[in-house]
Amino acid sequence: MSKKLAVAILNWNGKNWLEKFLPSVVQFSQDADIYVIDNLSTDDSISFLQSQFPNVKIIKNDKNYGFAGGYNEGLKEIKNEFYCLLNSDVEVTENWIGPILNLFEKDSSVSAIQPKILSFNNKNYFEFAGAGGGLIDNLGYPYCRGRVFDDIEEDKGQYDDETEIFWASGCCLFIRSKDFWEQKGFDERFFAHQEEIDLCWRLINSGKKIFYTGKSKVYHVGGGTLNKQSPQKTYLNIRNNFSMLLKNLPFPRLIWLIFFRLCLDGAASFYFAYKNGVSHFWAVLRAHFGFYGQAFGTWKLRQKYQKDKFYQSKWLIFKHFL
Known part of the structure; x- marks a missing residue:
């Protein structure tokens, strides 16, 4: 029987990331079904998963669809009530799921939620992609609580709250599956980058809410697919x-x-x-x-x-x- 939540990790030639971070996902996600959506990797990701993590479900895309298209294709096969779209270079922590599901259950108008996202390489600081929740200015520039352009804040508990935000980071994006599909998923023309902001904006325009909770936290490496200087x-x-x-x-x-x-x-x-x-x-x-x-x-x-x-x-x- 499927659980309420499916954790879906998109993979493309990321065996090293899976080897490093999938153990924490398995250890702390017993209340979720865990999937790896593979974008036709040419490394030994699939054989590694089959031998080391036989309980992790594998969905094989027929080509590399990028981030947006890869999730759109793979999630068609996942029927859980909630999705967590999780980057392969994220370390999760104990009880990272509970506060998220509690928020969903308290307010049916909340469509998407992100946890506190800290840097894996400097764990006292926020991480570029999401930090303490995504916002946008009047010129359309995205920024975060805890990160404005390239300036990163130290985590001193200033964002341990639960609050409405404008966009939830795609590196760890919890979303109601029905809302994801009502918006027809990500815009695949984006391929990668800011597709989650676009999706959250569409959800807001349709009357939904996007939330952040500091009661859940994860650690993100960042730049695993494209380096910031690319x-x-x-x-x-x-x-x-x-x-x-x-x-x-x-x-x-x-x-x-x-x-x-x-x-x-x-x-x-x-x-x-x-x-x-x-x-x-x-x-x-x-x-x-x-x-x-x-x-x-x-x-x-x-x-x-x-x-x-x-x-x-x-x-x-x-x-x-x-």
Whole structure:
């Protein structure tokens, strides 16, 4: 008989991560079914799982669909009431599931939840991808409680609360399966990066809530698929952010905001070139043209209603850098 929760770990050539972190998932997830969704790995991930973790269920995708498509494909075969989409480079802790399920049961309008996400390599500090819960500013720049751009806070208990947030990190995303599928899952055109923010934004526009709880915590390595200094990561983040804005911003705000952001990010490309190399300048340029190429299809995906108040901070980029 299936349990309420399914922990689903997406894998692509990540045998080393599974070897290191799957034991903690198995040890502390006795109230959940555990799945590994494999994106057609060419290493020995599958044989390792079959020999070392025979009770972990394996779903084999027929190709590498990326993060967004990989989960969309694999989750079709999982029928549990709740999903936990968990990165393979995450160490979970004792009683990490209980507070999440309690929140779901207290409020049926809560669609997605994330725990406190700390750095595996520096466990007293928050981790870049999610930290103390995801927010967004009035220009559409994502940030977190505990992480603004590249500045990371030390965990001193300041985010041990339970509170509504704007987006829950895809590195450890709990979500009601019915809400995931009502939104038709992730936007597969994103491939990877910010697809979870887009999904959470769509859920909010449909009247749902996104929550954070500091009563549950995990430790994330980060950068297991694409390093922060990768030009491809720069490309995906910028292209996907623009597509997310076009899809979810209320009209007519989106007209001036996207134009302003295109100008800002164009100027920022010179900073990226100075800091990380000229390949990042070209990554920004490619991202703009990638956004233009998707724009018509993105417009067709807009929902009927968009919430007018979508942000928690104003002009964050100017306050932070200037």
